[in-house]
Amino acid sequence: xxxxxxxxxxxxxxxxxxxxxxxxxxxxxxxxxxxxxxxxxxxxxxxxxxxxxxxxxxxxxxxxxxxxxxxxxxxxxxxxxxxxxxxxxxxxxxxxxxx
Amino acid sequence: xxxxxxxxxxxxxxxxxxxxxxxxxxxxxxxxxxxxxxxxxxxxxxxxxxxxxxxxxxxxxxxxxxxxxxxxxxxxxxxxxxxxxxxxxxxxxxxxxxxxxxxxxxxxxxxxxxxxxxxxxxxxxxxxxxxxxxxxxxxxxxxxxxxxxxxxxxxxxxxxxxxxxxxxxxxxxxxxxxxxxxxxxxxxxxxxxxxxxxxxxxxxxxxxxxxxxxxxxxxxxxxxxxxxxxxxxxxxxxxxxxxxxxxxxxxxxxxxxxxxxxxxxxxxxxxxxxxxxxxxxxxxxxxxxxxxxxxxxxxxxxxxxxxxxxxxxxxxxxxxxxxxxxxxxxxx
Numbered sequence: 001x002x003x004x005x006x007x008x009x010x011x012x013x014x015x016x017x018x019x020x021x022x023x024x025x026x027x028x029x030x031x032x033x034x035x036x037x038x039x040x041x042x043x044x045x046x047x048x049x050x051x052x053x054x055x056x057x058x059x060x061x062x063x064x065x066x067x068x069x070x071x072x073x074x075x076x077x078x079x080x081x082x083x084x085x086x087x088x089x090x091x092x093x094x095x096x097x098x099x
Numbered sequence: 100x101x102x103x104x105x106x107x108x109x110x111x112x113x114x115x116x117x118x119x120x121x122x123x124x125x126x127x128x129x130x131x132x133x134x135x136x137x138x139x140x141x142x143x144x145x146x147x148x149x150x151x152x153x154x155x156x157x158x159x160x161x162x163x164x165x166x167x168x169x170x171x172x173x174x175x176x177x178x179x180x181x182x183x184x185x186x187x188x189x190x191x192x193x194x195x196x197x198x199x200x201x202x203x204x205x206x207x208x209x210x211x212x213x214x215x216x217x218x219x220x221x222x223x224x225x226x227x228x229x230x231x232x233x234x235x236x237x238x239x240x241x242x243x244x245x246x247x248x249x250x251x252x253x254x255x256x257x258x259x260x261x262x263x264x265x266x267x268x269x270x271x272x273x274x275x276x277x278x279x280x281x282x283x284x285x286x287x288x289x290x291x292x293x294x295x296x297x298x299x300x301x302x303x304x305x306x307x308x309x310x311x312x313x314x315x316x317x318x319x320x321x322x323x324x325x326x327x328x329x330x331x332x333x334x335x336x337x338x339x340x341x342x343x344x345x346x347x348x349x350x351x352x353x354x355x356x357x358x359x360x361x362x363x364x365x366x367x368x369x370x371x372x373x374x375x376x377x378x379x380x381x382x383x384x385x386x387x388x389x390x391x392x393x394x395x396x397x398x399x400x401x402x403x404x405x406x407x408x409x410x411x412x413x414x415x416x417x418x419x420x421x422x423x424x425x426x427x428x429x430x431x
Binding site for chain 2: 041048
């Protein structure tokens, strides 16, 4: 639910490029062991249907990117895409989860 | 003249299944015809990875590249490929070779009579796939009525993984295909001549056998980046190559020995630093898309019908697959 809200803050014209960046982060990450099997299968489901830039695809990509490479993901969202609102939403989710 | 070359891609399941399957879907979309998954006991299981590949892809042909008859009994290999062929009918191939001595030594398995072992195992796999009750008295394998309790479907083309002259000849004689571990036209030309001898002995036509160059490949628009990615793989190839092959390429045997020692000692920096441009030229297909196209053309003239893109593929695997799909495959 929280990741879906984050995706809503991403402008439509940036979704394709963002999904490209995020999948790169996920595929080149050395933190493979942090990927839950269920999430991996969801990603493959969307990739098989070419839907990684869709709302549902981006939700799973963001979740995976934050799990595997949180710092790099924040950097990409803030610096390359100027998605400050998205990052703020993410941080709020993480703060709530920590409480 | 129109070249009819097929493109294959190799993945090593040291990577988790979801990365391999991502790349498999991408490779299929980008025009690759074949997908080969390596089989080593110390990586993830080849057939589990292939089963996932079967489910997530639609048209790419795939198989182990290559399994061996020492760690996997041929009846189990037959069972695995027969089951895969139920999931993806007509898309399964079997790559089989003698295996590599270092890996077998690790588990205390002796590489006995490699030619005979490969030949016998292929015969057993084929007979099992025919639904026979296999009674077999070979020099390496014995079967006393091995038979599936289900009806296997279809035929599985067998590709023999080969490097030495005798195995290459055997591959030409009994295989539907051959996987040649070589990147340079000199090595591939030599290997194809050996395969031809086997083909003519069997009475087949050369076009009946799919001759694949299974290469170490690295592509990037920036030559330096492509080269940097290929260096570690080339270091291992040099370390594992026999003197006769190194001499064929004018490579200093002392330098090769130094690389071998450095790798054994875990001194990666020293080992990789010793890799020369001659070594990269001899043991990889590496460079910009145009440079790779030129080398593939040379290999085609040497007689191959399939070009397999193997590790490292490029500094970034996903981007390299896109680059191959956009700039290399359409050229042929």
